[in-house]
Amino acid sequence: MTHSEIRDKMREIIASVLDTPADDVPDTPGLPYQLFFDSLSVLEILVSMESEFQTTLDVGEENVLEILDSLDSAANYVEQRLTPTAG
Amino acid sequence: MRIVRGEPQLENAGGDPLPKVNLGPSHVPNGAKMALREDASIILIKQGGLGDYILMTPALRALRARYPRALIDILVSGDRAKEFLQHYRIFDEIAVMPKELLKSSAGGAVRQGPTRLLAVRRRLHGKRYDVAVSFDHFIPEDASFFSALMIATGARQRVGLDCGTTEGFFDVSVPDCGFGVRHEAEYQMAVAEVLDAPVIDLQPSVPIDEEARDLARTRIATFVGDASEGPLIAMHPGCFHAYPARRWPPEQFAATADRLHARFGGRLLLLGGPEELEVRKKVRDALHSDIPCQILCGEDSLLVTGAILKECDLFIGNDSGLMHLAAAVMTPTIGIFGLSNPRAWSPFIPAAPARARAVYRDLACRPCNYVGLHSGDQLGCQTRDCLIGLDVESVLAAAHELLSVPKGDVGGKNS
Numbered sequence: 001m002t003h004s005e006i007r008d009k010m011r012e013i014i015a016s017v018l019d020t021p022a023d024d025v026p027d028t029p030g031l032p033y034q035l036f037f038d039s040l041s042v043l044e045i046l047v048s049m050e051s052e053f054q055t056t057l058d059v060g061e062e063n064v065l066e067i068l069d070s071l072d073s074a075a076n077y078v079e080q081r082l083t084p085t086a087g
Numbered sequence: 088m089r090i091v092r093g094e095p096q097l098e099n100a101g102g103d104p105l106p107k108v109n110l111g112p113s114h115v116p117n118g119a120k121m122a123l124r125e126d127a128s129i130i131l132i133k134q135g136g137l138g139d140y141i142l143m144t145p146a147l148r149a150l151r152a153r154y155p156r157a158l159i160d161i162l163v164s165g166d167r168a169k170e171f172l173q174h175y176r177i178f179d180e181i182a183v184m185p186k187e188l189l190k191s192s193a194g195g196a197v198r199q200g201p202t203r204l205l206a207v208r209r210r211l212h213g214k215r216y217d218v219a220v221s222f223d224h225f226i227p228e229d230a231s232f233f234s235a236l237m238i239a240t241g242a243r244q245r246v247g248l249d250c251g252t253t254e255g256f257f258d259v260s261v262p263d264c265g266f267g268v269r270h271e272a273e274y275q276m277a278v279a280e281v282l283d284a285p286v287i288d289l290q291p292s293v294p295i296d297e298e299a300r301d302l303a304r305t306r307i308a309t310f311v312g313d314a315s316e317g318p319l320i321a322m323h324p325g326c327f328h329a330y331p332a333r334r335w336p337p338e339q340f341a342a343t344a345d346r347l348h349a350r351f352g353g354r355l356l357l358l359g360g361p362e363e364l365e366v367r368k369k370v371r372d373a374l375h376s377d378i379p380c381q382i383l384c385g386e387d388s389l390l391v392t393g394a395i396l397k398e399c400d401l402f403i404g405n406d407s408g409l410m411h412l413a414a415a416v417m418t419p420t421i422g423i424f425g426l427s428n429p430r431a432w433s434p435f436i437p438a439a440p441a442r443a444r445a446v447y448r449d450l451a452c453r454p455c456n457y458v459g460l461h462s463g464d465q466l467g468c469q470t471r472d473c474l475i476g477l478d479v480e481s482v483l484a485a486a487h488e489l490l491s492v493p494k495g496d497v498g499g500k501n502s
Contacts, residue, residue, distance in 0.1 A: 040235055043201035047208065047241045056213065061202050 001053075001082070007075040009052060014071075017044045029070040042068065049074075055081045121246060121259040122283040123154060123218060130211065130240045131161040131178075133222040134233075136327055137389070137408030140168055141415050142272040142435060143222060144175070144291045146279035151177045153284035160211065162240070171389050174294045182210040184236075200235065207239035216240055220282065221247035222275050224263055225256075226460045246282060248274060250460055266457040267430035272437075290438040291415040293393040302387070303394030310354060310381050317352025318490055320344065321396055321413065323404030324370050325363030332467035333405045335423045335474050337366055341373035342479045343403065343486070348378035351490055356399065358392065358409060361385040401489055403482060410434055414443060419489040421446060421482060425474030426467040428454040441492070444485040448477050 001009075015022040018035055026034060032042075045068065050057055055078070059067060067077045123129065129150070133139060140163070151159060160180040163169055169181045184207055219242035223233050230252040237245050237256075249260035261277040269277075276286040307319070324340045326333045344355050355378050357367040367382045374380060387395070392409070393416050396402060402413035402420045406427045411434070413420045419442040420434040429445035436443040447453065453473045456463040467473075 039200040040231065040238060043204050043235055044238045046201055046205060047238055050205075050208065050213065051215065051241050056209075057205065059202050059205065064202055 138411035216242035299390040318400035326407040337369035345376040
């Protein structure tokens with residue numbers, strides 16, 4: 001998947017979890033605060049990401065909000081998880 | 088063979104008849120059901136104790152009978168539950184997620200809770216489930232926790248008990264009118280039925296095998312006293328360590344045993360976990376009669392304990408898992424209730440309802456645990472009049488009834 005495709009898929013996931021139109025998910029940083037993420041919605045987004053991208057997220061409390069800060073940061077993280085490591 | 092639904096016998100200390108718990112047909116909202124594909128992937132969720140899982144067995148059997156080819160996993164709260172449930176041969180996998188870990192996660196900080204709950208998916212090996220089925224009550228104080236647990240499974244659809252705290256969360260649900268409106272076993276069966284799995288056999292069960300039976304007979308064969316002289320009476324004076332307030336005083340258990348021995352003869356078997364050994368010793372030390380008494384160490388498996396209980400003529404105990412174990416093997420069972428709710432958790436023997444009794448004091452303040460949509464204070468009040476004031480006569484009255492009926496009249500001894 002391209003970065004753009006992942007980004008679009010993240011928009012769909014967040015919109016679905018928050019039950020909001022996809023157009024209402026902004027491109028700017030600060031998503032957790034703009035869209036009022038709570039712990040359940042964060043959990044649901046993470047679970048949906050694992051299911052959608054067929055990957056295991058290595059997410060901890062120290063980086064979860066940074067990963068979900070924007071569509072780009074989330075897409076960057078997913079790209080890293082999907083990219084095979086050299087060796 | 089269709090089992091006729093029965094009603095548990097509830098008695099208060101005054102001996103007055105009480106309204107019987109209605110164990111009518113399961114209620115499905117608007118007839119809404121969810122029929123699954125034959126090869127569906129199902130994750131069941133229950134966070135509870137031994138008694139809860141025993142009461143679930145009619146529902147679990149019905150689900151497996153209805154969906155023989157489905158993947159059915161279950162997420163439980165402890166290793167003991169896993170060890171017990173694996174004997175049923177219903178589940179493809181039994182995953183353990185400690186309740187304490189999850190309880191500290193859900194509803195907590197946005198950073199911390201979700202990441203810990205992802206561990207649920209690790210325990211389930213990232214399987215993709217068609218439906219998550221919760222058998223827990225989503226009462227206000229627990230709704231966030233149980234919601235998070237279901238979300239963490241990643242299941243596409245959700246089924247459970249809905250008391251109105253989670254609007255739109257379930258795809259199909261059973262109305263949850265609160266603790267005690269129905270027996271807990273009935274709530275569990277209703278969840279199975281909403282998944283198009285009719286519950287034909289309502290009787291909870293324990294899969295006792297020949298090995299457990301042989302071990303149980305060996306234990307009892309070494310018991311002092313003459314087996315031909317009177318009933319074998321089992322007592323459980325303890326209960327789960329988190330609920331010390333549910334314990335009827337050991338001296339009262341001893342006095343009950345003395346009075347029963349005076350009338351019927353017989354022998355006394357004191358059961359419980361190894362951590363409850365001291366309370367069993369207190370009962371033994373408080374005996375005044377010469378009733379032969381044996382204390383079991385508590386090291387036996389639950390299957391062997393169930394097999395031992397099946398050999399007994401009467402079980403008397405506090406509201407605990409062992410009480411439900413005795414009822415599941417259809418031993419005549421008396422449950423002693425103080426602060427907890429007998430309408431939710433009375434001994435449940437629908438195949439022979441005359442064998443079940445719940446005894447409690449008719450006080451305005453009780454039950455104070457698990458009533459309506461609240462769990463209440465597990466420690467109860469300081470005076471605990473509900474149990475301290477529950478007299479031996481009340482328990483004896485129930486015991487006399489159960490021991491006075493010839494074995495054949497209650498469907499054969501523990502058959």
